[in-house]
Amino acid sequence: MISNIAELIADRIGTMPAGERRAAQTLIASYPMIGLKTVAEFSAAAGVSSPTILRFVARLGFQNYPEFQSSLQDELAAQLQSPATRTLNPPSPGGTGSPMLEATLDNMRETFRHLSDKQLADIATRLAERRGKTFLIGGRFTDPLARYMAAHLAVIQPDVFHLAGQESMWRDRLIDMGKRDVLVIFDIRRYQDSLVRFAEKAHQRGVQIVLFTDQWLSPIARFARHVIAGRTAVPSAWDSSAALFVVAETLIGAVTRQLEADGARRIREMEGLR
Amino acid sequence: MISNIAELIADRIGTMPAGERRAAQTLIASYPMIGLKTVAEFSAAAGVSSPTILRFVARLGFQNYPEFQSSLQDELAAQLQSPATRTLNPPSPGGTGSPMLEATLDNMRETFRHLSDKQLADIATRLAERRGKTFLIGGRFTDPLARYMAAHLAVIQPDVFHLAGQESMWRDRLIDMGKRDVLVIFDIRRYQDSLVRFAEKAHQRGVQIVLFTDQWLSPIARFARHVIAGRTAVPSAWDSSAALFVVAETLIGAVTRQLEADGARRIREMEGLR
DNA sequence: GGAGCGCTGTATCGTATGTTACGTATTTTG
DNA sequence: CAAAATACGTAACATACGATACAGCGCTCC
Numbered sequence: 354m355i356s357n358i359a360e361l362i363a364d365r366i367g368t369m370p371a372g373e374r375r376a377a378q379t380l381i382a383s384y385p386m387i388g389l390k391t392v393a394e395f396s397a398a399a400g401v402s403s404p405t406i407l408r409f410v411a412r413l414g415f416q417n418y419p420e421f422q423s424s425l426q427d428e429l430a431a432q433l434q435s436p437a438t439r440t441l442n443p444p445s446p447g448g449t450g451s452p453m454l455e456a457t458l459d460n461m462r463e464t465f466r467h468l469s470d471k472q473l474a475d476i477a478t479r480l481a482e483r484r485g486k487t488f489l490i491g492g493r494f495t496d497p498l499a500r501y502m503a504a505h506l507a508v509i510q511p512d513v514f515h516l517a518g519q520e521s522m523w524r525d526r527l528i529d530m531g532k533r534d535v536l537v538i539f540d541i542r543r544y545q546d547s548l549v550r551f552a553e554k555a556h557q558r559g560v561q562i563v564l565f566t567d568q569w570l571s572p573i574a575r576f577a578r579h580v581i582a583g584r585t586a587v588p589s590a591w592d593s594s595a596a597l598f599v600v601a602e603t604l605i606g607a608v609t610r611q612l613e614a615d616g617a618r619r620i621r622e623m624e625g626l627r
Numbered sequence: 628m629i630s631n632i633a634e635l636i637a638d639r640i641g642t643m644p645a646g647e648r649r650a651a652q653t654l655i656a657s658y659p660m661i662g663l664k665t666v667a668e669f670s671a672a673a674g675v676s677s678p679t680i681l682r683f684v685a686r687l688g689f690q691n692y693p694e695f696q697s698s699l700q701d702e703l704a705a706q707l708q709s710p711a712t713r714t715l716n717p718p719s720p721g722g723t724g725s726p727m728l729e730a731t732l733d734n735m736r737e738t739f740r741h742l743s744d745k746q747l748a749d750i751a752t753r754l755a756e757r758r759g760k761t762f763l764i765g766g767r768f769t770d771p772l773a774r775y776m777a778a779h780l781a782v783i784q785p786d787v788f789h790l791a792g793q794e795s796m797w798r799d800r801l802i803d804m805g806k807r808d809v810l811v812i813f814d815i816r817r818y819q820d821s822l823v824r825f826a827e828k829a830h831q832r833g834v835q836i837v838l839f840t841d842q843w844l845s846p847i848a849r850f851a852r853h854v855i856a857g858r859t860a861v862p863s864a865w866d867s868s869a870a871l872f873v874v875a876e877t878l879i880g881a882v883t884r885q886l887e888a889d890g891a892r893r894i895r896e897m898e899g900l901r
Numbered sequence: 902g903g904a905g906c907g908c909t910g911t912a913t914c915g916t917a918t919g920t921t922a923c924g925t926a927t928t929t930t931g
Numbered sequence: 932c933a934a935a936a937t938a939c940g941t942a943a944c945a946t947a948c949g950a951t952a953c954a955g956c957g958c959t960c961c
Contacts, residue, residue, distance in 0.1 A: 404940070497775035570653065589879075606862075
C-alpha cells in the first residue's frame with residue numbers, strides 16, 4: 354500500500370521521462386517543502402519549465418497542482434500532529450507499554466508547545482487581579498474540570514463561583530456579570546449549544562471569557578478573550594481532557610503565586626477555621 | 628529574542644483587536660498548517676473576513692501574505708531538516724520551559740511504572756461485570772475526578788451514582804449498598820475524616836472499595852480491595868491530581884472496551900435520545 | 902448624551918498563478 | 932538513415948488569489 358507521496362514517486366519514477374524525473378528528484382531532495390511553493394519556483398529549482406512540473410504532478414494522479422499541494426499539506430499535518438508516530442520507530446524513553454499513557458504524555462507536550470508562558474501569565478494575572486468576580490462552567494464531561502479549578506481558586510480569593518445545574522440557573526446569574534468579571538469555560542467536542550448561547554450572552558454583557566477547548570476550537574472561541582487549545586486525541590472511545598487538566602493546574606499554581614502575599618494569609622485564616 | 632512566528636504572536640496578541648486575535652488563536656490552535664493555506668480558507672476557519680487576516684499578518688510585521696507564508700515554510704523546513712534538534716531539545720533536559728509540566732509528566736510515568744496492567748485490568752473487569760451498582764465519591768479537591776469518572780461510566784452502563792452533597796446524604800445511600808456493589812473513592816492529602824468514616828461503614832457492609840490516593844496512602848487503604856497510588860508532588864503550593872486523572876481516564880477506556888458490545892449499543896441509543 | 906476614533910466587513914480591482922495550445926527538438930523505430 | 936512519435940519549452944490565456952478603497956458599526960472619551 355502506498356500511503357504518502359514520496360512512496361508514490363519512488364514507485365513511478367522509473368516510468369517517467371527525463372524532465373519529470375528531474376522534477377521528482379528535486380522534490381525528493383528537499384521533501385516536501387519545494388512542493389509547497391509555486392509552480393514557477395519548483396520549476397526553477399528543478400531546472401525545467403512550468404508545464405513539466407504540471408505534467409509531473411498529473412502523472413502522479415492529481416487533477417491539478419493545488420490538489421497536489423493539499424495532499425502534501427495533509428501529509429505534513431499528520432506528521433506534526435502525532436509526535437508519537439515520529440518516535441514510534443525508536444521507542445526512546447517511552448516503552449511504558451501503555452499506548453494510552455504515551456498518547457496522553459504526547460498530548461501534554463504538544464499542548465504546552467503551542468502555549469506560551471506569556472499567554473498563561475496573562476490569564477493568571479487577569480484572574481489574580483480580582484477587580485471583579487470569577488465564574489467557571491463546563492460541558493457534559495468537562496464540568497468536573499471547572500469544579501476542580503473553582504475549588505482551588507475559591508480558597509485563595511473571594512468571589513469565585515462555579516455555575517452548576519440547569520441552563521436556566523446560569524442565565525439567572527448573568528444579571529450579576531459585568532465588564533470587570535471573568536468567565537472560564539471548558540468546552541470540547543461535541544460542543545454544547547447551551548454553552549455557546551450562554552457564552553454569547555455573557556460576552557454581550559462585556560464579560561471577559563477564558564476558553565479551554567480542543568484543537569478544533571469550540572465556536573465559543575468567537576467570543577473569547579483568551580483561548581487555550583489542548584490536544585484531546587487518544588486511542589480510546591473517548592476524548593481525553595488530561596492535557597486541559599494539567600493546564601488548569603498550571604494556571605491554578607500561577608494564580609496562587611501571584612496572590613502569594615494575600616493568598617498565604619487567606620489560606621492560614623481558612624486553616625484556622627477548620 | 629523572538630525566533631519563530633508563534634512566539635511573535637504570543638508577544639503581540641495582547642495588543643491586537645478582537646478579530647485579529649481570533650485569527651491568531653486559530654493559527655496557534657493548528658499551527659502552522661492553516662497559515663499555509665489561502666487567505667480565504669484561513670479567514671473561514673477563524674470566522675473573520677479576508678482583510679482581517681491580511682491586517683493580522685501586517686501587524687506581525689510582514690509586507691504581504693506570501694512573505695508570511697514563506698516565513699512559516701522556512702520555519703517548518705528547519706524543523707523537518709533536523710529532527711534531532713526537535714526530539715533532543717525538549718524531552719531530556721526538560722527544555723519545555725515549564726518545571727510544572729516536567730514534574731507532572733514524571734509523576735505520570737512513575738505512577739504507571741508502579742501500576743501493573745493486570746491491576747488495571749482487574750479493576751476494569753470488576754467495574755464492567757456489573758453485578759451490582761457503582762458509587763463514586765471524592766474529597767474536597769478530588770471530588771471533580773469522581774464526577775468526571777461517573778459522567779463517563781454512566782453513559783456506558785446503568786446504576787452508576789456519584790455521591791454529592793453533605794456527608795449525611797452519603798450515609799443515607801449506604802442502605803442501598805451491598806456485597807455486589809463497588810465504591811470508588813478519591814482521597815489524597817489531607818485525608819478527610821468524613822471519607823474515612825464513610826469508607827469504613829461501606830466496607831462493613833461488604834462493598835468492594837477501589838481507592839485512588841497519593842503515594843502516602845490514605846487510611847482508607849485499610850478497607851480497600853484495590854488501591855491506586857499516584858504521584859502528586861509538583862513545584863506548586865498545591866498537590867497535583869493529574870496523574871490520578873490519567874489513571875481514571877485509562878480505566879474509563881478499559882471499561883469501555885470491555886463493554887464494547889453492550890456499550891456501543893447503549894451509546895448509540897443515548898445519541899438517539901439527544 | 903454626543904462627537905470622534907478605531908475596528909470590521911463588503912465589494913472591487915490588479916495581478917500573479919496555474920493552465921493550455923502549439924511549435925520545435927529529441928529520441929525511437931522500422 | 933528516414934520518418935514518426937514522444938517530450939519539452941515558449942507564449943498566450945483564464946482564473947482565483949491577495950490587496951485595497953470605502954462605508955457601517957460599536958466603542959470610548961469628553
